[in-house]
Amino acid sequence: MEQSAMRIGTIDIDRPIILAPMEDVTDRAFRQLCKQHGADIVYTEFISAEALRRGVEKSIRKITVADHERPVAVQIFGNTVESMVEAAAIAETYEPDYLDINFGCPVKKVAGRGAGAALLKEPEKLSEIASAVVNAVSLPVTAKTRIGWDHDSINITDTVRRLEDAGIRAVAVHGRTRSDMYKGRADWGRIAEAKQACSIPVIANGDVWLPEDAVAMFERTGADGIMIGRGSIGNPFIFEQAKSLVKEGVRLSAPSYRQRIQAAVDHLRLSLEYKGEKYGVLEMRRHYSTYLKGLPGVSKVRNLLVREPDPAVIVELLREFEAACEALDREGLLKEGGENLNDHSPRLILNY
Template sequence: MKIGSIDLGERPVLLAPMEDVTDIAFRLLCKQFGADMVYTEFISSDALVRYVNKTTQKLTICEEERPVAMQIYGKEVEPMVEAAKIVEAAHPDILDINFGCPVKKVAGKGAGAGMLQNVPKMLEITKAVVDAVKIPVTVKTRLGWDSDSKIIVELAEQLQDCGIAALTIHGRTRSQMYTGEADWTLIGEVKNNPRMKIPIIGNGDVTTPQQVKEYFDRYGVDAIMIGRASFGRPWIFKEVKHYMETGEELSLSFDWKMEVLRKQVEQSIERLDERRGIIHVRRHLAASPLFKGIPNFRDTRVAMLRAEHKEDLDAIFDRIIAEHGGAAHQQ
C-alpha cells in the first residue's frame, strides 16, 4: 500500500493517533515491535498557531520512528491551513486531519467528529489543507454523526475529490463514542466502491492477530489501524506480524512482557520526569491485558497504580514476576 510516494508494504498495520498515549516513546516501542506507521497525538490547530508550548512539543519526531504521520484538528479554515504549514516544517511523512474525535471538548465545539454535522466546512478545510502543503494529506473520520446519518460512503468520495491521499474510517458514529461494536461493513462498502481510488484504512475494535487477518480478508481494506488494544500491549504488533506471516500465534513469556512494561515506565520517566512519567504510563498499566486472569490481583493492581516512585514500581514488578512469572498467565 502506498500513501503518496510512501510505500508501507502489503497489508500494513498502523498505530492509531491517541491523545496522551502516542508520545514519542510509545511510538518508538510500537515501531520496534512491527508497527508499519505510527501517528502522533492529535494537535490543536488553534493552539499550534499560537505556539502554545505543550502543543509545539508534539511536533518532535525522530528518524527511527519513520514513517510517521502528524495529526491536526480544528474547525476553521485559516488556522488549519496555518497549522498544516507549521506541521509540514517539522518534516513528518504524512499530515492527517482528525474528523473523528468524539469527545465533547472537541466534537462539541464543532471540531473532530463535530465536522460530520458540517460536511461543506469539512470539505473546505480538507481542500485548503491539501492545497497548502506538499506532503500527502490524509483524513481520519467516522461513519457519521449518529445512526440516522451514516454518510461515510458518499463522504469518502467527496474527501477523495479534495485530493487526500488515503482515508481512515473508524467503524462507529460519533454518538456511539467508543461503545457498542464497530461496524466494519460500511468500511468494506467504501473500500469496494469502484469510484474509490485511494487507500482505505480500517479502524475499530481490532484486538487480536486473528481479527486483523479476518478483516483484511473479509473487507479488503488496504491497511488496519490498531488503537486501544495497544494500551499496555505494544507487543500486539509483533503478535500480528507473526500471525500474518505464519498463521500461528506467537508465544511471548509473561516475564518478557513484564520487562516491556518496565521499559515503558523507564522511557516515560526519561521523557518527562519521575512524577509525570509514572502518571502518564498508568493508563497502560491499568489497561494491560497481561494482568487479567491473575487471581487475587486487586491489591497489587491498586498498589501498582498508586506508586509514585520508580523504585516502588520496580519492587512491585519484581514481586509480580516472582509470583506469576514463567509460563503462567499467557495471553
C-alpha cells in the same frame, strides 16, 4: 478480496498494521514501543490547531517526532480553514512523513466545538478544510473519519469521495458513528463500502483485539491497511502478532508474563526519558493495569504502582511481581488471562 501495497507519498507498504492516534496514549514513549514490536506506521496524539498556533508547550511536545519512529504521521484537528492551514504549516516544519486531519474524534471537547466528527454534519466545510490543508503543505495529507454522525445520517461513501476530490491521499475509516462513541461493534461492512467508493487507499479501524481480528478485517473490508487503537493499549505485541498472521500465516505465541512486565518497565523508562521524572511517572500510571491484566494479584499490585512516586521503586515492585509470578509458575498455579489468586498481594505471592 486481494490487496496491493498501500502507498502514501514515498511510503509503500504491503498491508500495513498501523498504530491509531489516541489522546494521552500515543505519545513518543508508546509510539517507540509499538515500533519496536512491529507497528508499520505510527500516529501522534491528535493535536489542536488552535493550541499549535499559540505555541502551547504540550502541543509542541506532542508534535515532536524522531527518526526511529518513521514512518510517522502527525494528526491535527480544528474547525476553521484558517486555523487548520496555519497548524498544518507549523506541523510540516517538524518533518513527519505525512499529515493527518482528524474528522472522526467523537469526544465532547473536540466534536462539541465543531471539530473532529462534528464536521461530518457539515460536508462542505469538511471538504473546504481538507482542500485548504492539502494546498498549504508539500507533505501528503490523509484523513481519519467515522461512518457518520449517527445511524440516521451515515454518509461515509460521500465523505470518502469528497476527501479524494480534495486531494487527500488516504483515509482511515472507523466503523462506528459519532453517536456510537466506542460502544457496540464496529461496522466493517460500511468500511468495505468506503473502499469501493474511492480509489485512494482505505485504512480500516475498529475492533481489532486479536491477531485473528486483523486477518478477518482485511478479508471483510478489502482495506489497504488496518489501524489498531484500543487493542494495542498494554499490548504492543499485537502488531508483530498481527503482521505474522496476516503476512506469513504464522500464529505467534501470546506474550508471557515476563514479556508483559518487561514491556511495562520499558514503557516507564521511555516515559521518563521523554517527559522527566514527574510527568513520566504520573502519565505512566494509566497503563499498568492493561500490561498486567489477568495476572494474580493485579489489583493490589496496581494500587502499589500508582501510588509510588519513585521510578526506581516502581521497577523494583514490577520485578518483585515478576518473581512472584515465576514462583507460582513453578508450582503450576499461574494461569494467565484469568481471575486467579487475586486475593494475594505480590509480597504474599512471593511466599509460594
